[in-house]
Amino acid sequence: MTPAVEIRRLTKTYGHKRALDRVDLRVEEGSIFGFLGPNGAGKTTTLRILTGLARPTKGTVRVLGHDVATADNAVRADIGFLPDVPGFYEWMTAEEFLRFAGGLFGIGRKVLDERTGVLLELAGLTDITTRIGGYSRGMKQRLGVAQALINAPSLLMLDEPTSALDPMGRKDVLDMLQSLRGRTTVFFSTHILADVERICDTVAILDHGRVVAQAPIDELKARYGAEKVVVEVGEGADELAAAIGAEPWAAKVERDTNDTIAVTVTDADAASRAIPAMVAARRLPLHRMEAGEMGLEEVFVQLVGGGQQ
Amino acid sequence: MRWSRAWTVAVKDMRETFSTMQLVAPLVVVPIVVVVGYPTVFLLALRLTPGSVEGLQGFLGGFPDSAVPAFALATSAARAAYVAVVYLFAGFFLLVPVMVSTVVAANSFAGEKERRTLEGLLYTPVSDAELVVGKISAAFVPTIVFTWGCFAVYSAIVALLGVPVVGRVFFPTANWWALMLLLVPAVSLLVISIVVLVSAKARGFQEANAIGGSVILPVIGLVAAQASGLMVLSTGLVAGTALVFALADVALLYLIVSVFKRSRIVSFLP
Numbered sequence: 001m002t003p004a005v006e007i008r009r010l011t012k013t014y015g016h017k018r019a020l021d022r023v024d025l026r027v028e029e030g031s032i033f034g035f036l037g038p039n040g041a042g043k044t045t046t047l048r049i050l051t052g053l054a055r056p057t058k059g060t061v062r063v064l065g066h067d068v069a070t071a072d073n074a075v076r077a078d079i080g081f082l083p084d085v086p087g088f089y090e091w092m093t094a095e096e097f098l099r100f101a102g103g104l105f106g107i108g109r110k111v112l113d114e115r116t117g118v119l120l121e122l123a124g125l126t127d128i129t130t131r132i133g134g135y136s137r138g139m140k141q142r143l144g145v146a147q148a149l150i151n152a153p154s155l156l157m158l159d160e161p162t163s164a165l166d167p168m169g170r171k172d173v174l175d176m177l178q179s180l181r182g183r184t185t186v187f188f189s190t191h192i193l194a195d196v197e198r199i200c201d202t203v204a205i206l207d208h209g210r211v212v213a214q215a216p217i218d219e220l221k222a223r224y225g226a227e228k229v230v231v232e233v234g235e236g237a238d239e240l241a242a243a244i245g246a247e248p249w250a251a252k253v254e255r256d257t258n259d260t261i262a263v264t265v266t267d268a269d270a271a272s273r274a275i276p277a278m279v280a281a282r283r284l285p286l287h288r289m290e291a292g293e294m295g296l297e298e299v300f301v302q303l304v305g306g307g308q309q
Numbered sequence: 310m311r312w313s314r315a316w317t318v319a320v321k322d323m324r325e326t327f328s329t330m331q332l333v334a335p336l337v338v339v340p341i342v343v344v345v346g347y348p349t350v351f352l353l354a355l356r357l358t359p360g361s362v363e364g365l366q367g368f369l370g371g372f373p374d375s376a377v378p379a380f381a382l383a384t385s386a387a388r389a390a391y392v393a394v395v396y397l398f399a400g401f402f403l404l405v406p407v408m409v410s411t412v413v414a415a416n417s418f419a420g421e422k423e424r425r426t427l428e429g430l431l432y433t434p435v436s437d438a439e440l441v442v443g444k445i446s447a448a449f450v451p452t453i454v455f456t457w458g459c460f461a462v463y464s465a466i467v468a469l470l471g472v473p474v475v476g477r478v479f480f481p482t483a484n485w486w487a488l489m490l491l492l493v494p495a496v497s498l499l500v501i502s503i504v505v506l507v508s509a510k511a512r513g514f515q516e517a518n519a520i521g522g523s524v525i526l527p528v529i530g531l532v533a534a535q536a537s538g539l540m541v542l543s544t545g546l547v548a549g550t551a552l553v554f555a556l557a558d559v560a561l562l563y564l565i566v567s568v569f570k571r572s573r574i575v576s577f578l579p
Contacts, residue, residue, distance in 0.1 A: 051432050053431060053432070053571060073434045073436055074434075076432060076433060076434040077434040081432040083428045083429060083432065085425055086425075086428075086429060087421075087424055087425030087426035087427070087428065087429055088426065089321070089325065089424075089426060090424075091324075091325065091328045100317065100321055101433070103313070103314070103317035104314055104317055104318070104430070104433040104434070104435050105433060105434060106311055106313060106314055106434075147429075
């Protein structure tokens, strides 16, 4: 199957600054792909190249089978895009805005009538007749997603679609994206890990212009999950946690209220040998010891570095 | 090139222009003063106090009699009315489209940048050429319609106040038709093309308007030359000048469409 997006050895430099450094990415058709990275990692640059608005310095970028370097307009006709800070004509109504966007794609009146109605409903704006200037951020963002879908795109790209929204606004936008699963490939950049965990199938993590990980979310968490050990003892958890924290292989020790200790380790083998011995030496009842599952946030912090968050 | 896409951009821009008071006010007030107020006061003065023409002889006397038909040489007042209506005020009708088009065109790309709406346009399949043509049309159409509207009002004022002074219907003359149908569109298109290009590079409307506004200076020179009698806008001169501007329009449009690249505009976005 042809991937929706295929990037090979993509490098982009601005003067002496290297924004992207030999990036490889593959986004399968129909998937919801999360493009993660801290601010300044190169996410927006990548999106601009994918939409043909910036040229690669080196490497190849294929979107829906087109080489973006030679087929800008053909690519843009098949994709929908929502920029990180979308601008709206505040004097228009939502319907006028969608019709205007449809006109830019050259969509015929009959199709546009039908699609405008469907998208207004999807965005929850059907009965809103006020001008866009009076909308909340959440309403604007939902309208932005609807506008990006006006051409029934094969690929929908969104740059930080939820970053400025409150929890309800985020939920609404994520629900909209979720409803597209299997129909449209969704590629969205974000630094909000919970959003990615909630709706994405696959994720790539970008740091300093380089892809440091790319895999389905479960696989990514499983890959890094081995680096965490969860220990549950019947009593004496505080003393044990303090002792584990002093070990050189213990990167981070967390305690919860149930005598459970979660240890992020730098050497899983050393930890699995030492922890049972430490428990036995203190004559503590060991209820459980297992490799814990890391959340995406912990994977992200581990790969990108906590200092940047 | 799909004209429907360019026209979609143009219609949106025109609606936006006329919903913004900051843009509409100078478009309406100044032309009304220049093409309605001045001629009305001048012709009324000639009609009500014919003696007032003596004070203008120094100014109007510079025009050669050969540029005035015999029927308008009957009285000093008729000559003054004819010279003012046919030649003196003609220059204003070049200033009006230049002023209008400068304001509207300056807003084209720069206004969208200020309102952060440009990026959304650039991500659509509208080609660079369609975008430029749409932006230029959005300034050109209202400029021409407004100038022709002013011309219609001016013609009515002349019919009402000028004809009784001159003694017969004399307006619009051939040089005015050439002015309205050839020179005004040609000059407007050149000014708009230049200002749209400036607007694409500028960070905001004020910057684009300030830089783009300098294109009015050559037109002011033309108006001054005309008003002083140094140059008489005969039909031949108007048509010839329009042809030169039209050729410049073609060359400039070709250049703009060739050099305009959205990727360069993106680099100006925040």
